[in-house]
Amino acid sequence: MNESYDLVVIGGGPAGLAAASTAARAGLATVLFDENPGIGGQIYRGITANPVRNRAILGEEYWAGTALAAEAKASGATIVNGATVWSLDASLAVGVSVAGRARTIQARRVIVATGALERPFAIPGWTLPGVMTAGAAQTVLKAQGLLPNGRTVLAGSGPLLWLLAAQMLRAGARLEAVFDTTPPLNWSRAALYLPDFLLSPYFKKGLALMREVKRRTKVRAARHIEAVGTDKLREVVVDGRRIPSDLLLLHQGVVPNVNLAIAAGIDHRWDARQLCFVPVLDADFGSSVPGIAVAGDGAGIAGGTAAAERGRIAAIAAVRALAPDAAVPDPQSARQRLQREELGRAFLDELYRPPKALRRPEGGTIVCRCEEVTAAEVRKTAQMGCEGPNQMKAFLRCGMGPCQGRLCGLTVTELIAEERGRTPDEVGYYRLRPPVKPITLGELASLPASEAERRAVER
Ligand SMILES: Cc1cc2nc3c(=O)[nH]c(=O)nc-3n(C[C@H](O)[C@H](O)[C@H](O)COP(=O)(O)OP(=O)(O)OC[C@H]3O[C@@H](n4cnc5c(N)ncnc54)[C@H](O)[C@@H]3O)c2cc1C
Numbered sequence: 001m002n003e004s005y006d007l008v009v010i011g012g013g014p015a016g017l018a019a020a021s022t023a024a025r026a027g028l029a030t031v032l033f034d035e036n037p038g039i040g041g042q043i044y045r046g047i048t049a050n051p052v053r054n055r056a057i058l059g060e061e062y063w064a065g066t067a068l069a070a071e072a073k074a075s076g077a078t079i080v081n082g083a084t085v086w087s088l089d090a091s092l093a094v095g096v097s098v099a100g101r102a103r104t105i106q107a108r109r110v111i112v113a114t115g116a117l118e119r120p121f122a123i124p125g126w127t128l129p130g131v132m133t134a135g136a137a138q139t140v141l142k143a144q145g146l147l148p149n150g151r152t153v154l155a156g157s158g159p160l161l162w163l164l165a166a167q168m169l170r171a172g173a174r175l176e177a178v179f180d181t182t183p184p185l186n187w188s189r190a191a192l193y194l195p196d197f198l199l200s201p202y203f204k205k206g207l208a209l210m211r212e213v214k215r216r217t218k219v220r221a222a223r224h225i226e227a228v229g230t231d232k233l234r235e236v237v238v239d240g241r242r243i244p245s246d247l248l249l250l251h252q253g254v255v256p257n258v259n260l261a262i263a264a265g266i267d268h269r270w271d272a273r274q275l276c277f278v279p280v281l282d283a284d285f286g287s288s289v290p291g292i293a294v295a296g297d298g299a300g301i302a303g304g305t306a307a308a309e310r311g312r313i314a315a316i317a318a319v320r321a322l323a324p325d326a327a328v329p330d331p332q333s334a335r336q337r338l339q340r341e342e343l344g345r346a347f348l349d350e351l352y353r354p355p356k357a358l359r360r361p362e363g364g365t366i367v368c369r370c371e372e373v374t375a376a377e378v379r380k381t382a383q384m385g386c387e388g389p390n391q392m393k394a395f396l397r398c399g400m401g402p403c404q405g406r407l408c409g410l411t412v413t414e415l416i417a418e419e420r421g422r423t424p425d426e427v428g429y430y431r432l433r434p435p436v437k438p439i440t441l442g443e444l445a446s447l448p449a450s451e452a453e454r455r456a457v458e459r
Contacts, residue, residue: 001080001098004106005031007318008094009077009311010085010260011113013041014065014304015296017072019111019311019318024077026319026326031105032072033083033096035437039069041115041296042135043304051145057170058142059163061205061304068308087434088112088264092291095434095447102443109291109318112261113311116254116297119276119354120411121156122361124226126250127369130233134164134251147173150246153236155179155225158253158352159202162209169216176245178213179222179238181252183355193347200344201305224357225250252354256298259404263432265289270425273349274301275359276410277429284317284331285310293317301349302342309338360414367415368408370401378412382419389413389430402438405430 005028009020012034020032032039040047044065055063072079080098087095092107118135125131134154140146147168153176154165165178190197197203213219226237227248236245255276262268267280267288278300285293293314296307312334319328361367361375373396381395389405389412392398398412399405405412409430417427435444 001031001078001103001105002029003103005029005078005108006322007031007109007111007315008033008092008105008107009111009113010088010094011041011115011296011298012036012039012072012079012081013113013115013296014043014068014308015115015298015311015314016041016111016113017068017311018308019113019295019315020077020079021068021072021075022312022315022328023319024075026315026328027323028319028326030075030077032077032079033085033094034079034081035084037081039072039079039081040065041304041307042139043307044069045139045142050142052141052171054171057167059167062142065304084437084439085260086437086439088260088292089434090265090289097439097443100440100443100446102439102447104447107291108322110293111285111311111314111318112264112266112287112292112294112298113296113307114257114260114298115307116301117257117406118160118251119253119255119359120407120409121250121252121358122365122367122375122408122411123250123358124361124363124365125228125233127366128227128229128233129231130229130246131227131248131250134161134249135254137249138164138167141167141171147171148247151176151244152247152249153177153179153243153245154249154251155181155222155236155238156251157182157354158251159206159209159348160254161251162206162213164249164251165213165217166209169213175217176243177218177220179220179225181222181225181355181358182352184221186351186353189353190347190350193344193350197344197347200347201341202344202348223355252358253352254297254301255410256300257406258298258429259406259432259436261287261292261294261298262429263434263436264292266292266294268429270423271300273346275353276301285314286317302338302345306338306341309334309341313338359411360418361411367411368396368398368401370403370407371397371399373398373408375411375415378415379419382416386416387420388416388428390428392416393430399430404432404436
């Protein structure tokens, strides 16, 4: 690795891969950092070394990632895996750790393509052993080719829930049932956006997935889900019905992974339709911090194909800024493809809008898993006058653990908003500072203290 690059891309999913390829092919010195052992991000996880031999299990859409990965590898970009970016600031200095050694890399432009995370799904018992997210089970399937072998229940809502159910059933997993928590009223809200949805690629894909799952296992509507057990999950209670279970997989949609972007000082706003915070961006995905763009699902949820187009558009803007004479594709065609991909998004956002009850827990339900802070504690502290999540941190330590608020941030914001009669935008989100990912003191200490020391280390 050099100590400086024209473009640093953070994240090896479709957005990052497309951005790195586009920029490197146009001649920019480009490096891509991704914390995973291989490139692919969430949707194409393990694409370069996938243990799942039967292609039908993961579906053709997954294998479409092979071309994107090959393109990035052939583009001339430096791709560094096992590289965790823990800091990014307005001077475009990137703090990264590789194999236990920390470094600061200087960039002229940065594209943050850190993707999405699963929305918190704080229900009673969600911290029990035997309760995981659907995305975690899919990660294990894609990266290790492993399936759960006990009595497994899937619960929640959103495209990923149906996709994982289909993938697990194709692979031979036993699913006791799928409990769909999509509120029936959401269909009427979504109907407004149906015409666009019918024209989008999601319609046929989604319908086929739902039909496949309903043909192969029980699908039931559900409103209230609870995980029960003392030492581990023993039963899932769905609207009062008790189902003996060994594994409960929860999912209620994905939201932008905002931690690095917020810690870099990028402005964010509340997106009332996607019920999450999104960065404030221009038409080229440029952010409020000059020189930093945010592409992919980190810019708002739109899916893998849209993520790649956003990466291309952001990279073309970086090339045009740094090497105006370089040959780059016309961004217009990427914009048109992006528009087509985003066509069905509004329908999906409205249809899979998680119900308040599953976003705003009550009582003893744990909200902050790291610090074991309950919903009752957050609500009571808000009633006592706590205005925002950063004050809540000081009172209850929520958001101060290893996940840095990734698993509780949205819940805490929504609970404060509800208790104080304000909007999530008014309440705001945690103030985040580097390191945004845990690093050891040894890594920090390994950082060269001066330019001279750096040169000595590099030699
Ligand atoms: C668990 C999960 C599973 C999903 N599975 C699917 C699926 O099967 N099909 C589908 O259509 N959509 C899926 N999605 C939706 C997914 O968000 C998009 O489809 C698509 O992957 C978004 O692409 P992206 O490039 O924006 O980000 P991602 O694909 O999420 O890639 C971002 C990459 O950045 C890495 N990263 C994040 N922070 C750092 C850091 N600080 N340092 C270094 N690396 C970092 C991440 O580990 C990840 O590899 C999934 C989402 C989640 C959360």
